[in-house]
Amino acid sequence: MDEKSGESLTTVLVAGAANLTIALAKLVAGVVGGSAAMLSEAAHSAADTVTEVLLLVSVRRSGRPADRRHPFGHGKAGFVWAMMAAVATLVGGAGFSITHGLHEIAHGERLSNLTLSYVVLAVSFVMESVSLTRSVSQLRAEAARYEVTPIRLVRATSDTALKAVLFEDVAALAGLLIAAGGLLGSHLTGSALWDGAASVAIGLLLLVIALSLIQANLSLLIGQAAPPQLETGIRAVLVTQPEVENVVELLTMMIGPGAVLVAAKIDFRDEASAAGVEIACDEVDRRLRESFPGVEQVFLDPTPTRRR
Known part of the structure; x- marks a missing residue:
């Protein structure tokens, strides 16, 4: 495995460990508080954890050396597994969040003690920030190597593991803020509408991220040219x-x-x-x-x- 693959592997492992811990904490908080937004965030983190596992496979498979049957190497295997990771986010995260949010808006479940939910959201924000810092650090290092801006690199990079982790970390932080807003709105008004709307918003955010990653990987699989x-x-x-x-x-x-x-x-x-x-x-x-x-x-x- 080369140095660049090693960096991507470390980035994926850091993100995966953070997401697994956060998913369990959000699940407990969601069950205790009865919040659709927290349960959606738990599904979000669970989907991200599955995504990290698939990205781990992606990094490992793409780093295998060329052989007689695959004279150009196994690099495109990374695109296949990264595509599957994006589909996991689409189905597991976006699908659950949107449907569960719509159910709460329609039926209006009563929220109970939300103190644990607020604590979990705060701790999750710190942990996701650590994962994002790692992703941004790798992105900046690669951008400096190619003498381009980080934004330009993330648009053109074929390192789909790095792009997926970066997008997911940004979506995770945004999702936490949306969930906190939904909880606060329901807490102040006594209406579950805010919590349900936050759940739907989280699902739509994941939908955009997943479709963006699917499009990027599909282009690479078809045979995308170099930047x-x-x-x-x-x-x-x-x-x-x-x-x-x-x-x-x-x-x-x-x-x-x-x-x-x-x-x-x-x-x-x-x-x-x-x-x-x-x-x-x-x-x-x-x-x-x-x-x-x-x-x-x-x-x-x-x-x-x-x-x-």
Whole structure:
């Protein structure tokens, strides 16, 4: 397992441990207080815990080395398991929260002592903040490595484990604030409407997060290209090779978290000999791997530029 996979694994483990503890505490508080919002938060954290388990599998499977049946490695397995994690959030978290919230709005269950719920929400906020701090720390480190802003990196990154944990931590903190608002509203007014509405809002938040992650993983599974900035850098390395006249076509594809395949049709200079072209291809391969650590496969096809 490389250093980057190790960082993602640590991030997932921290988030998973926090979510499991928080889920149990929220469940107890929800049962004691009779709050739909707290039970929705318990379902939220439980779904996040399942998600972390699937992301753990994702990190482990994607880090397996290439073999004869999988010559490009097992990187895309990470996208498959991350997709399943997003579906778990959609079904387990969003589905339960919305349906349970609507049930409380319709039937209006009476809330009892909410002191435990407030304590659990406060402690959960601290624990989720620790998990988010870890995610943001890794994000900033990777952004500095690629010389881009953290926001730009999270939009383009193929490290789906990092993206999922980051999104879930942000959603968790937002969900805690929504739940606290719902409890306070019901506490002050005596109406369960606020608590039920908070539960529905938490479900809709999870729905948006899950659909966003599903879309991102689906794009990677189909064969998403490398970020434009990376493609620009790769093209720059190709055209600066003395034997290269022109880059006829450049194709890239993400074959795993942070792993890139490069295929290019190159118009070499007419005076370049066959041996010179071979040496140039080998040099380009070396330079691309050194300049961009994520480049794992390079295929160059000598192709003349079509003249009109």
